[in-house]
Amino acid sequence: MTHITFIGGGNMARSLIGGLLQTGMPATDIRVAEPQAEARQSLGRDFGVACFAENQLAATDAEVIVLAVKPQIMPAIQAELRDTLQRDRPLLISIAAGVRLDQLERWFGSLPIVRCMPNTPALIGAGATGLCANNRVSPAQRALAQHIMDTAGITRWIDDEVLMDTVTAISGSAPAYFFAMVEAMEDAAVAQGLPRETARALAAQTCLGAGRMLMEGGEDPALLRKRVTSPNGTTQAALESFSADGLPRMVARAVAAATDRGVTLAAELDAVS
Ligand SMILES: NC(=O)c1ccc[n+]([C@@H]2O[C@H](COP(=O)([O-])OP(=O)(O)OC[C@H]3O[C@@H](n4cnc5c(N)ncnc54)[C@H](OP(=O)(O)O)[C@@H]3O)[C@@H](O)[C@H]2O)c1
Known part of the structure; x- marks a missing residue:
């Protein structure tokens, strides 16, 4: 065997x-x-x-x-x-x-x-x-x-x-969260006049680059975020906008929704078997 x-x-x-x-x-x-x-x-x-x-x-x-x-x-x-x-x-x-x-x-x-x-x-x-x-x-x-x-x-x-x-909610389903983020960034850039292909390439490569920095450096995401955020700079302006729109709460609610759906789906499988 x-x-x-x-x-x-x-x-x-x-x-x-x-x-x-x-x-x-x-x-x-x-x-x-x-x-x-x-x-x-x-x-x-x-x-x-x-x-x-x-x-x-x-x-x-x-x-x-x-x-x-x-x-x-x-x-x-x-x-x-x-x-x-x-x-x-x-x-x-x-x-x-x-x-x-x-x-x-x-x-x-x-x-x-x-x-x-x-x-x-x-x-x-x-x-x-x-x-x-x-x-x-x-x-x-x-x-x-x-x-x-x-x-x-x-x-x-x-x-x-x-x-x-919870694993399903933060990794199983989560590639789609990053795809949705890239889609939204792409649309925002196109609305400002950037060609779509250029917007997609830049946003997607940034997603990859940020992911590699997180995994290869092993540093805290908060530290990496602070390091690229100069006082009164462009990044700070964007992060303040995210914060005003309640990004952490939005993400927590989405993760909770995915977790709850996982529980329901397993119960549905119980019902048919
Ligand atoms: N793909 C992903 O990224 C991903 C991520 C997380 C978890 N998963 C899980 O991994 C599992 C497989 O996903 P997958 O993407 O590889 O799906 P998939 O490409 O549809 O592969 C499933 C295979 O099983 C075959 N199959 C169907 N009925 C069978 C039977 N009675 N006996 C033996 N084989 C049978 C299917 O053949 P037919 O095409 O003829 O039906 C198909 O080739 C799923 O449970 C999915 O939830 C997948």
Whole structure:
């Protein structure tokens, strides 16, 4: 029992498989179950991994099963996989947004399970993933789950599963907040006469540059902000405008709205399964 099996060979699985191969994992250690023949062919061609049309075949004897399907699919695949998983007792890793550990245990049985919340930049290796384990996960399995998700960006363990909805609100959903910010900056610049392409390039590169300064320097964002804010300068004028319009309160309300929605979505999944 050495291989990792991905159930679902979509975007996220492709990204993790690409990352694992780059760490030196042999392609023979990876299997993928994917219903679409075309997707199976391209996974085989691009990565040299074995692909299966049937979940059960791919899952048999796996050390790790990564559930990389949409949350709504989970109840359906449990019928196919439950017996195999109960026999082999692999580590189960779910990357399905909003699906709780107790739901996974109900569907797949009392297995070691790690629930992950990655975000879209994981698709380019720049993801931010929160991980949460049930009490059956051994230290070695924890390290293995982290190794798999580290190939898609940075990871952080979350001890209290309730806080996974906050993880969703500040990283899972959050790329869209920055996209919305760039859109608004772009529109403001265009309104002042800058060509759209120029406005987008400047705003997007600034977003990237600010992110890299935050991650690479390891400095407090407040310190970085103060350092670029000269007294009575242009930056101060903009920040005072943000402050007058209540930016921190606006962000806190948006994060709370996303967190609440996460709770509701998990409850809806309870109702249909
Ligand atoms: N993409 C992201 O940035 C992101 C971020 C955070 C979390 N996630 C989570 O990651 C999971 C996967 O996302 P994704 O973007 O990779 O989705 P995706 O591209 O739609 O991949 C899911 C794959 O699973 C396949 N599938 C459907 N039913 C199946 C079944 N019964 N058995 C096996 N495979 C089946 C799908 O095939 P068909 O196309 O034929 O349906 C598809 O290829 C989701 O739960 C999502 O919430 C994704």
